[in-house]
Amino acid sequence: xxxxxxQRRPFLGKVAFSPIFHSVKRRPTVVITFDDxxxxxxxxxxxxxxxxxxxxxLYVPKDFVGKVKKLRLEQIVxxxxxxxxxxxxxxxxxxxxxxxxxxxxxxxxxxxxDFLVSQGLTRAADHFCWTFGRWDIAVANEFxxxxxxxxxxxxxxxxxxxxxxxxIDMTIPSCGASVxxxxxxxxxxxxxxxxxxxxxxxxxxxxxxxxxxDGFCFSGFLDFVEKIYFLRNSGAVDVLTISQWWNRVRKDxxxxxxxxx
Numbered sequence: 001x002x003x004x005x006x007q008r009r010p011f012l013g014k015v016a017f018s019p020i021f022h023s024v025k026r027r028p029t030v031v032i033t034f035d036d037x038x039x040x041x042x043x044x045x046x047x048x049x050x051x052x053x054x055x056x057x058l059y060v061p062k063d064f065v066g067k068v069k070k071l072r073l074e075q076i077v078x079x080x081x082x083x084x085x086x087x088x089x090x091x092x093x094x095x096x097x098x099x100x101x102x103x104x105x106x107x108x109x110x111x112x113x114d115f116l117v118s119q120g121l122t123r124a125a126d127h128f129c130w131t132f133g134r135w136d137i138a139v140a141n142e143f144x145x146x147x148x149x150x151x152x153x154x155x156x157x158x159x160x161x162x163x164x165x166x167x168i169d170m171t172i173p174s175c176g177a178s179v180x181x182x183x184x185x186x187x188x189x190x191x192x193x194x195x196x197x198x199x200x201x202x203x204x205x206x207x208x209x210x211x212x213x214d215g216f217c218f219s220g221f222l223d224f225v226e227k228i229y230f231l232r233n234s235g236a237v238d239v240l241t242i243s244q245w246w247n248r249v250r251k252d253x254x255x256x257x258x259x260x261x
Contacts, residue, residue: 026162028237029199030190030228031245032056033152033174035089035129037064037071038206042079044218045207050082052229057242059089059129059152062115073119085124085241088112088148089131096131096139106142113148124243128152129174129203140170149246158189158198161249174201181210181217183224190227194236199245 032049034041034056041058049056058079064070080086088109090096095108109128116125126149133154140151148170155173175189186202193200206215231237240248 026160026197028193028197029161029245030193030232030237030239031199031201031242032225032228032239033087033129033201033203033242034058034205035203036205037061037067037076037089038215039069039071039075040207040215041204042071042075044209045204045221046079046082048222049225052225054225054229054232054239055083055085055241057085057087057124057127059087060112060116060121061089061091062112063091064089065115076121077119080121080123083241085127085243086116086121087124087242088116088128090128094131097134102139102142105139106146109143109148110146124241127242127246130154135171143170150242152201152203152242154203156185156189158192158196158200160196161199162197165249172201174203176203176205177216177220177224178205179213179216181220183220186224187227190224190231194231 032054034045037058037060045056058076060076065076066072076086089112090109091112096105112128113125116122126147128143128148128150129152135151135153143151150165150172151170152172152174154176155171156175157173158175159168159173161168175185177183177186189200189202192198204216204221207218207221208215210217210219228237228239232239
């Protein structure tokens with residue numbers, strides 16, 4: 001048995017879980033991710049997360065490294081050595097949405113993967129995020145053909161991965177908070193993780209001090225992470241990086257469907 005999403009509109013409808021799915025062993029799971037290499041990720045978010053032993057995933061656009069108000073390479077390496085995953089973001093920002101030029105899309109995402117590999121940041125180099133969440137099945141298939149394992153989108157829905165991923169791998173949904181201090185949707189999705197035993201990716205961009213307007217408020221971010229920290233310590237959820245989650249899903253898929261390779 002498996003839940004198979006539509007690649008055309010994969011996460012617009014809610015899935016009704018029957019008792020048989022609830023009987024399958026699985027863990028409520030959170031994967032926290034960051035995009036665009038804002039320096040605040042290292043200056044504000046990273047120290048707070050590190051003290052709580054929470055490791056996240058950073059999607060890295062090569063051309064942003066070392067730019068003004070962006071992360072420097074040594075900071076990225078420090079985060080990686082602390083347990084964070086480094087995956088691929090697109091450079092420039094519109095490349096992956098130019099679906100009429102698939103060769104260019106593949107070439108540019110490979111530049112980012114090659115950069116990560118050249119720096120020894122290999123754990124999640126075969127995972128990427130779609131720019132602005134815009135994806136296309138033809139581009140996704142080309143990315144699969146060159147070895148990419150997952151593509152994170154921006155649909156806010158949680159998803160069930162107890163039987164593997166099937167065609168969800170290139171359209172992984174993620175609930176985000178980019179500007180302001182409204183955590184309502186974040187907490188709603190976190191409650192769903194615990195209640196239904198599903199997986200939820202969360203994504204953030206720039207984290208700013210209270211009163212600033214060009215990012216997500218630091219106090220709201222702290223409160224949300226503290227909630228995740230409490231749930232993790234109480235055994236209610238797992239908090240994983242993209243590579244940890246992928247390896248677990250791969251293992252579960254083989255165990256539940258031994259004839260699937």
